[in-house]
Amino acid sequence: MSDTQKADFIREIIAADLSSGKHETTITRFPPEPNGYLHIGHAKSICLNFGIAQEHPGAKCHLRFDDTNPEKEETEYVESIKEDVKWLGFDWGDDLYFASNYFQFFHDCAVHLIKEGLAYVDEESPEQIKLHRGNVNTPGTPSQFRERSVEENLAAFEKMRSGGFKEGEAVLRAKIGLTSSNMNMRDPVMYRIMHAHHHNTGSDWCIYPMYDFAHPLEDALEHITHSLCTLEFENHRPLYDWFIKNCPVPSAPRQIEFARLSLTYTIMSKRKLLQLVQEKHVSGWDDPRLPTISGIRRRGYPAAAIRHFCKRIGITKFNGTTDVALLEHDIRDHLNSTAPRRMAVLEPLKVVIENFAEEPTPSLVVSNHPQDESFGEREVSFSGEIFIEREDFQEIPEKKYFRLAPDKYVRLRGGPIIQCTGFEKNDAGEIILVRTKLLPDTTGKDSPEGVVCKAAIHWVDAATAADAEVRLYDRLFTVEDPDAAEGGFTTVLNPDSVKTITAKIEASLAGEAPGTSFQFERNGYFVTDTKDHVPGDKPVFNRTAPLRDSWGKGR
């Protein structure tokens, strides 16, 4: 887990700018719009921007809320975003900013452009503007308001600002041209009228800047050296540069684009995630089935593993889809070395050890981690009745089945070898009890001559077993057919993934702190739920990741 950061093309640009003396330091920024919760895709951007800042002494990464659209933004989202960035392990220090705090500056820049003859107030309707913009094959045609005088524009813009127009009646447009093959450059809208309440500025403003106008100014104002964004802004860059060039800004940031993260089987669209939350297909933004940062946190994905994943997938301009297997490997890899082992039985089957009294052993000492002694050992109680996993017994064993079956031997993990001597069924034909005898003096020793014992199963002492609620989730929120997700979510939910079952776990686990991960041997990694956990009460676990299962091969 200690790979050094590979130098991607962005880091190479930064290194070159540093060594050429173009910049003395590096300032990046993570600029979310507070209109939803962050997801694993944002983690890639966060790790990039904050990661770069960490790699260079004196460099910084700003956290800036790009809150220029009051209709979609809420304070709840800014709080969750701050929490998620912190949880991922990054610190913006004093550099927390809001685009909305720059509204006056944006306004002044707009006035500047008007005075330069580079912006005009257009009172055509949205439909007319759209029509007059033309399309990729046909040039646009000038609005009837395009050639107004500077004085007229100044007055009209002031009228916009002071509330003299209703929404949709006027916009401020940059006067660039109407023939560019890049549609973003055809006299783009800079300001629109919105008589809406803003979470930060209240009702101070009724005109709000568009992203394309505001973003370069925000970056320049904060002396951002490298403004990193995703590929879809690629052909906004000429416009970004145009505003930087034509406005009175204190610095000239450079926009660099990289590919956003997309994962197989995973819904990453903010719009769709919002829909899932609003239509209550999930319990909230932090539902463990969601790929949101808060969802995967609650699901027990360690922040360090996510960081490592982001580092490993790299930064390029190639628009591909990463296999979630890469993510899941990093989760398992991290948990394997950090999660203590516990025994838990998800579907209990009672086993009696008939000769237990002949050699009573009230407890056994078991290692907390098979490869790492620093995890120590624990004592587990042991009596003549235990629970094992229902699937660890087969009445008629299939080929290559090494666990318990009539007359067969199996090792109790950390304990002796037992041999099956019989079993009982209920009227429905289900096995309800397995009878065994233990082989004396086999704890901690190899199987005796003539005894074929190839597997060790986990178990829990029936006398002290405690209940827990365990929730199995398979992958992140998945779709059977990614294309089918368009418009509706009928195929999205996997009913099995919300199955809740009762586990019998070692009593020592009750009351464990929320967010603690364990490996329930042979069942996978589980985390005590950070939301539903009540100390001292029956613990609630979410499965963070199943164990890799190579059943059927080897041995």
Next chain:
RNA sequence: AGCCUUAUAGUGUAAUGGUAACACUCCGGAUUUUGAUUCCGUCAUUCUAGGUUCGAGUCCUAGUAAGGCUACCA
């Protein structure tokens, strides 16, 4: 359709113009008191066709495919 961008094993990434590398997955094999872990091994005409060069994954041209843009969202 016009413009912009991208193209290296199944997946994601490497490779001063000089023997195509790493990780994951899959599949084999070894070890194993978790069928986990660990360890070892197999898997590529670098999208196609031309060109420049002693030499091209890398540079040039054309083609193909994929993504983006034609919002008073970001």
